[in-house]
Amino acid sequence: MTALSVSNLRKVYGGTEVVAGLSFAVEPGICFGLLGPNGAGKTTTLRLCLGLTGPDSGEISLNGCAIPVDAQQARARVGVVPQFDNLDPDFTASENLLVFGRYFGLKDADVKARIPQLLEFAGLTGKADARIATLSGGMKRRLTLARALVNDPDIVFLDEPTTGLDPQARHLIWDRLKQLKSAGKTLILTTHFMDEAERLCDRLMVIDHGKKITEGSPRQLIAEHIEPQVIEVYDEAGGNLGAFVEANRQLAERVETSGETAFFYCREPRELLARLAAADGLRYLHRASNLEDVFIKLTGRELRD
The missing domain is CATH 3.40.50.300 (P-loop containing nucleotide triphosphate hydrolases)
Structure with a gap:
């Protein structure tokens, strides 16, 4: 039952x-x-x-x-x-x-x-x-x-x-x-x-x-709906995030931007990480994808009241 x-x-x-x-x-x-x-x-x-x-x-x-x-x-x-x-x-x-x-x-x-x-x-x-x-x-x-x-x-x-x-x-x-x-x-x-x-x-x-x-x-939804690696890139010192995104978009399966942050969803992040290491004015975080990534993809980033 x-x-x-x-x-x-x-x-x-x-x-x-x-x-x-x-x-x-x-x-x-x-x-x-x-x-x-x-x-x-x-x-x-x-x-x-x-x-x-x-x-x-x-x-x-x-x-x-x-x-x-x-x-x-x-x-x-x-x-x-x-x-x-x-x-x-x-x-x-x-x-x-x-x-x-x-x-x-x-x-x-x-x-x-x-x-x-x-x-x-x-x-x-x-x-x-x-x-x-x-x-x-x-x-x-x-x-x-x-x-x-x-x-x-x-x-x-x-x-x-x-x-x-x-x-x-x-x-x-x-x-x-x-x-x-x-x-x-x-x-x-x-x-x-x-x-x-x-x-x-x-x-x-x-x-x-x-x-x-x-x-x-949770594990099944992450595997089904999202790429396994995420690189969050933050523009903190005039690093021109927009230009970086356009120049490197092809290195990720999917890219989302929210304010001064870009999210690169990747299967193979090595080349993107190398370019970020050489970039000025940008900070980044490399992590495994999680349930929050799935939730945002499925329901959107817009604010709900």
Whole structure:
């Protein structure tokens, strides 16, 4: 049985089709990433899958339950980390966990017995009696993750779980998510951090304007959609980047420019690197291609609001 199955899902808001015929399936025990620019339809798709929003058409099965008909039954075995923290400021950290457990019909004694383990998992040992206002942004985010695990869910939905966090907090959450996956949990993740998706996801889907663009493992998508080497060239001291690009365009399979930076996508970079070493006023970075390169190629460099 798949953890989540979606077939020809559609949703229209204000005359705009924000989810346009999406179909995908998530196998149990993996981390599945849903990637796309702002406004691509990611959060709406998650809400549809959870039964929080009704679809205009299409079929959804979550944990073997038809959505939205059996959404309440399905959500009993699901945890959710929303895009924005919605902890109750009137309660302490442990009280937030206790009250949330009641929404699932759990006994207070059972939740209280799990609270120390949940707080330790979230790196919040010693913060049981702390008021929400006294917690840092990273602590609040980790408490929101702990709260999503109160009912020991089979599937955890995470909507941009590390946005706004410093590198230390991001790495701690990544470690905890890997632990959940190792324990057999299914993770469904949206993120704007391509390195996060590349680290965590076994499989991912890129969507834009509510439509699927591509789907596969991070390694597979990089191999299929992008050249293996990238050389970023920066004009920092009047090096005339435009002239360099035109004179050397033939040394790369593809060249993109963005502001004062040119991106040379190559299979064999040696000659281009030699010319850059002899160029004045230009700085460069030679690296392997990554998921962000794929994302930019498929969705464009234009700013999305």
